[in-house]
Amino acid sequence: MSRSRDDEQLAQRLAAVGALGFLLITPPFLARFDHVDQVFGIPVLGAYLFLVWAIVIALVAVIGGRSR
Numbered sequence: 001m002s003r004s005r006d007d008e009q010l011a012q013r014l015a016a017v018g019a020l021g022f023l024l025i026t027p028p029f030l031a032r033f034d035h036v037d038q039v040f041g042i043p044v045l046g047a048y049l050f051l052v053w054a055i056v057i058a059l060v061a062v063i064g065g066r067s068r
Contacts, residue, residue, distance in 0.1 A: 021056040
């Protein structure tokens, strides 16, 4: 019975990470970073998208690692 609860909690956490990732790439957030400026030679929007992608991957890895 505890295994089912663990699976349910894992699914909820992964859904929350997916929702966070989706929220961070919606137009209101993207518009804040759509500048001509550059960060380390990379456009700000590109750096933001890469950072969001890396954070989502890291969160999924942390959550998945804890489930084992």
